[in-house]
Amino acid sequence: MHFATLIFKNVFARPSRSVLTILGLGVAIGTMIALLGISQNFDTSITETFEKRGFDLVVVPGGMVDQLSGKIDESIIEQVRQIPKVSWVEPALLEVIDMEQRDRKPGESTAPVMTVLMQAWPPANFDRAVSQTPKDLDLTDGRVLNADDTGRGRLMLGSTLAANLGKKPGDKVILLGKPFEIVGLFKSFNVFETGSVLMLLSDAQADLDSKGKITGFSVSLQKGSDPEMEVEAVRQAILELKGKDGRQVRLSAEPPRKYIENASHLKLTRAMAWMVSSIAIVIGVISMLNTMIMSVMERTREIGILRAIGWPKRRIIAMVLGEASILGLLGALVGALGAIAVTYLLTFSPRVNGFIEAGIPLSAIGLGLAISFFIGLAGGVYPAIAAARLLPTEAIRHE
Amino acid sequence: MNDSLRGPAQGPLLEARGICKTYPDGQVRALDKVDLAIAQGEFVAITGPSGCGKSTFLNILGALDRPDQGELFFRGTSLAQHPSLDAFRARQIGFVFQSFFLLPALTALENIQVPMFEGPIGPIKDRAKKAAQLLDLVGMTHRARHRPSRLSVGERQRVALARSLANDPVLLLADEPTGNLDSANANHVLDLLIRIREERGLTLLMVTHSPEVSQRADRVVRMLDGHVVSQESPAISKKN
Numbered sequence: 001m002h003f004a005t006l007i008f009k010n011v012f013a014r015p016s017r018s019v020l021t022i023l024g025l026g027v028a029i030g031t032m033i034a035l036l037g038i039s040q041n042f043d044t045s046i047t048e049t050f051e052k053r054g055f056d057l058v059v060v061p062g063g064m065v066d067q068l069s070g071k072i073d074e075s076i077i078e079q080v081r082q083i084p085k086v087s088w089v090e091p092a093l094l095e096v097i098d099m100e101q102r103d104r105k106p107g108e109s110t111a112p113v114m115t116v117l118m119q120a121w122p123p124a125n126f127d128r129a130v131s132q133t134p135k136d137l138d139l140t141d142g143r144v145l146n147a148d149d150t151g152r153g154r155l156m157l158g159s160t161l162a163a164n165l166g167k168k169p170g171d172k173v174i175l176l177g178k179p180f181e182i183v184g185l186f187k188s189f190n191v192f193e194t195g196s197v198l199m200l201l202s203d204a205q206a207d208l209d210s211k212g213k214i215t216g217f218s219v220s221l222q223k224g225s226d227p228e229m230e231v232e233a234v235r236q237a238i239l240e241l242k243g244k245d246g247r248q249v250r251l252s253a254e255p256p257r258k259y260i261e262n263a264s265h266l267k268l269t270r271a272m273a274w275m276v277s278s279i280a281i282v283i284g285v286i287s288m289l290n291t292m293i294m295s296v297m298e299r300t301r302e303i304g305i306l307r308a309i310g311w312p313k314r315r316i317i318a319m320v321l322g323e324a325s326i327l328g329l330l331g332a333l334v335g336a337l338g339a340i341a342v343t344y345l346l347t348f349s350p351r352v353n354g355f356i357e358a359g360i361p362l363s364a365i366g367l368g369l370a371i372s373f374f375i376g377l378a379g380g381v382y383p384a385i386a387a388a389r390l391l392p393t394e395a396i397r398h399e
Numbered sequence: 400m401n402d403s404l405r406g407p408a409q410g411p412l413l414e415a416r417g418i419c420k421t422y423p424d425g426q427v428r429a430l431d432k433v434d435l436a437i438a439q440g441e442f443v444a445i446t447g448p449s450g451c452g453k454s455t456f457l458n459i460l461g462a463l464d465r466p467d468q469g470e471l472f473f474r475g476t477s478l479a480q481h482p483s484l485d486a487f488r489a490r491q492i493g494f495v496f497q498s499f500f501l502l503p504a505l506t507a508l509e510n511i512q513v514p515m516f517e518g519p520i521g522p523i524k525d526r527a528k529k530a531a532q533l534l535d536l537v538g539m540t541h542r543a544r545h546r547p548s549r550l551s552v553g554e555r556q557r558v559a560l561a562r563s564l565a566n567d568p569v570l571l572l573a574d575e576p577t578g579n580l581d582s583a584n585a586n587h588v589l590d591l592l593i594r595i596r597e598e599r600g601l602t603l604l605m606v607t608h609s610p611e612v613s614q615r616a617d618r619v620v621r622m623l624d625g626h627v628v629s630q631e632s633p634a635i636s637k638k639n
Contacts, residue, residue, distance in 0.1 A: 001512045002523060006505065013504035305500040308463055309514045309562075310489020393458045396496070 007322035014295070018327060021291040025331025025372065028284035030338035032277035033368035037339060037360035039273040041191075043260050045357060049190045050256035053136055055090070055218040056231050058259040059238055062250040071213035076241055076249060080219060083237045085230050088128075088220040093120040093204050093213070099197070100174040101165065111174070116161060117196040118175075120204030123147040137193075142169030142184030149183065150202055156184045158194040176207050191357040219253075231255060281371060284331070288379025292324050296383040303387050304395025313388035320384035321377060328376020332369045336360070339368070410475055411436035412602050413460060413570060417469035420455055420625075429455040431625040432469070439569070442596060442603040444616035452625040453606045454574060460604060461572045462488050489517035493563030493601075495592070497575040499555040501547040507558045508534060508543040511565055518566030533561035537591060553584030560591060564599075571596065573605040577612060589615065 011018050050058055059080075061070030080089045097118045100111040121129075126144045129136035137144075140159050155175070157167060162185045165173065172179045175197065188194050205211050219238070224230045238253040252262075260266055296303065303316060340360050347358045414437070420430040429452045437443050437460075445453045458464040459471065462484040471478045473491065481487055488494075501510045511530035520526050534540050537557040547555055556576060563571060573592065577585035589612060596603045605612065613619045614633045621629040 001505075001509045001527065003516060006502075006509070006513070009504040009509075301500060302502055305496070305502075306513070307485070308461075308488065308494055310485050310487075310492075310517045310566075312483065312485040312517070315516065392463045396500070 003318070004322070007319055007326060010295075010319070011323050011326050014298075017291060017294070021287060021327050022330045022334055024287045025284050025328065025375065026334030026338055028280040028287070029332050029335030029368050029372045029375075030342070031280045031335075032371065033336055033360055033364050034339035034343055035273040035276055036367060037343060037364035038356055039270050040361045040364055041357040041359070042269060043266060044361070045190050045192060046263075046266065047256050047260050049193070050218060050259070052189060053090075053218070054088075054220050055256060056221045056227075057219040057235055057238065057253050058216065058256055059219065059251055059253045060216040060259075060263075062239075062252040071210060071215060072217070072249070072251070073243055074212045074214050075244060077214075077217060079241050080217070080238060083234055085221045085224065085234055086219055087222045089217055090125050090128075090219075091122060091201065091214045091217040092125075093201055093208070093210065094118070094215045095120075095204070095208060097176060097197075099165075103172075104174070110177075117192055118199060118204065119193070119196055120199045120201045122201045123150075126198075136188065137198075138187040140185045140187055142182065144184055145198065145200055147200075150200055151206075153178065153180045153203070154183045154200075155180045155203075156186055156198040157182050158196050158198075159185050159187050160191075160195045161197065164195075178207065281375060284372070284375040285378050288324060288327065288375055289382065291327065292320065292380050292383035293386075295323065296320060296387045299387075300390060300395050303390055304392045304397075307390065307392035308396060316388040317384040320387050321380045324380025324384070325373060325376040328372045328374075328379075329369065331375075332372030335372065336365045336368055339365075411472075412439040412441075412474060413437045413604075414472040414475075415456075415460060415469065416472070418456070418459055418466045418471070419468035420452075420459065420464070420466050429625055430459070430466070433622075433625070433627055435460075435620060435627060437602060437604060440596075440600050440602055442593070442615070442617045443605070443620060444613040444618070445604070445606045445620045445622060446608065446613055447622035447628075451622040453622050456622065457572055457574055457604065457606050461492055461494060486517070489514060490519065490566055491568055491570060493566075493568035493571045495556070495560055495563045495571065495573040495576045497578040499547070499552075499559040499579075501555055501558055501562070503547055506544050506546055507539060507550065507554075507561075510547070510558055511562045514562060514565040520566075530561075530565070533564050534558070536564070536595065537561045551584075553580055553587060556580060556584070556588050557591065560588065560595070564595065568601070570602045570604065573603065575606055575608065577607070577609060585609075 061072055074091060077089050077091050080086060095118050096115055098113040099116045101114045102111050104111045123146050126146065130139055130144050142156070145154060145156055155173075157165070157173070162168065162182070167173060167182055169182050169184055171182050173182060174180070186194075186198070201214070205213060219234065221227070221230055221234060235253045239251055241249050241251065243249045254262060306316060343356060343360060344358045346356050415433060415435045418430050418433040419428070421428045433456060445456065447453050455464070459466050462471070462478055473487070478484065478487065502513060505513070508527070508530050511533050512526050515526045515529070520529055531540070531543065534543050537560055539554060539557050539561065542550060542554055547558070550558065571592070576592065577588055580588060592603065593615060595601065605616070607613060616633060618630060618632050620627055
């Protein structure tokens with residue numbers, strides 16, 4: 001008999017308690033894996049949005065906690081285009097807005113609303129998005145917005161959002177309280193974009209009372225011999241730009257990965273994911289501690305016998321920690337499978353399918369396994385030491 | 400393992416000199432300057448009324464507990480200085496308890512292998528083979544795959560006896576091994592213990608209340624209030 005066999009048999013000698021502990025731990029670890037996985041997918045997806053489009057710098061208002069709520073004067077774009085090595089500047093206005101979920105019924109002043117991500121670009125961005133290889137946007141139905149659509153209340157919908165709303169080109173949707181005609185549907189490599197609305201920049205600025213304002217812009221550079229140095233030079237030039245009033249414009253310009261690391265709303269998402277995960281981990285440790293203390297207490301006489309027949313303290317500790325580790329790893333397995341299943345099922349929910357990507361990154365699963373193993377050890381250490389300290393003569397007499 | 404503990408018997412196998420033990424509350428002196436020498440291969444029965452200190456004495460003789468005063472010698476070497484009493488117990492002593500104390504999650508065959516984790520037998524295959532031989536020795540081969548809950552009390556004690564022999568000990572300590580058995584099973588287990596002791600040349604030290612068991616010992620040590628009050632050989636007593 002292997003020592004591991006003994007440990008396994010001990011774990012499943014009390015199947016109900018072990019299964020409940022594994023399930024409890026599975027919920028804790030599954031929550032952690034799902035949250036961290038969604039957060040990582042979110043980061044990766046946004047990073048890809050910039051990197052796949054060949055952007056070298058992401059520029060947003062500087063010195064603000066919530067960069068999405070800040071605005072930059074659109075006039076600065078022309079100055080950026082004049083900076084040496086800059087090949088393309090793409091301004092955008094991003095906003096999270098309310099959209100009515102369905103057509104209004106007779107007599108209704110408004111239908112139930114849902115929150116969607118809206119991106120607004122100038123017409124040139126749309127031309128570039130569908131014409132370059134690989135395509136930024138894959139037109140699945142209808143046509144792309146162009147300059148002629150300006151002021152006519154037209155927009156494009158991501159295919160996931162369109163499917164949720166049951167809309168197609170030619171239909172109308174109500175956005176910001178105004179009807180808009182859908183001219184085309186699109187798919188993007190980015191799940192958030194596929195669940196979003198695309199509008200012309202000037203229309204969005206008018207409807208959002210943000211005339212001449214953008215929330216940020218992305219910059220591509222000509223490919224040179226020392227990309228890092230060139231990116232840094234352009235970054236410095238952007239940071240030194242002056243506005244119409246002659247004062248320096250407060251901007252934050254970072255390469256995409258650094259922008260993702262520092263973006264406050266993404267930091268907040270990660271912090272929330274970790275905060276909930278930390279609570280789940282603490283609950284997991286307490287649950288494991290409870291199970292293992294009970295297990296050791298119930299087996300006081302058994303442990304006394306093992307000590308009596310010559311098992312040293314280290315073997316008792318190894319046995320108890322081994323049992324806790326097995327519970328931890330099985331909990332992680334249940335949690336990982338649960339997290340994968342739940343995130344997959346969530347992608348079918350219209351409420352969140354524009355925000356959640358199916359699948360959990362392997363790094364999140366790996367982290368979940370490692371933390372669960374740690375939970376097992378952390379929850380097992382005290383009971384293991386307590387078991388090893390039992391005096392054989394007293395343990396055998398224990399009732 | 401200390402080499403002197405493995406060597407041939409020079410004088411007594413086990414010797415207790417001036418053993419004292421007071422329980423932590425300080426009220427009860429369980430053992431008071433107890434001396435006892437046990438020869439290699441001897442069967443010694445320790446008897447006496449409940450609370451006389453015989454189980455405490457057995458625990459100290461089995462290195463399960465340390466005396467407050469006095470010394471214990473194994474083959475002439477003091478155990479007080481021994482670096483690991485765990486290793487000493489694992490290799491030199493087999494224990495048989497009144498309540499068997501088999502691990503409920505394991506089969507009979509597996510229970511016998513539990514002491515072997517700290518014993519001299521390395522390969523797992525050899526351990527399983529040895530466990531099977533010991534089960535055969537106690538006539539329990541047909542119950543090898545059964546857990547303790549499916550064994551009768553007599554069968555459990557036979558498995559516990561096989562377990563005590565797992566690491567080929569030289570000394571077998573038995574604390575009321577027949578105390579939980581009916582007379583038929585008690586006789587069977589006692590016969591087994593005595594037969595195995597004779598076949599293997601083991602030293603057997605048994606705490607018992609039973610006069611029938613004591614009668615079969617080479618020597619009966621009677622204890623009262625933490626003292627050894629008499630030592631006699633039942634065979635000589637019968638002749639007299």
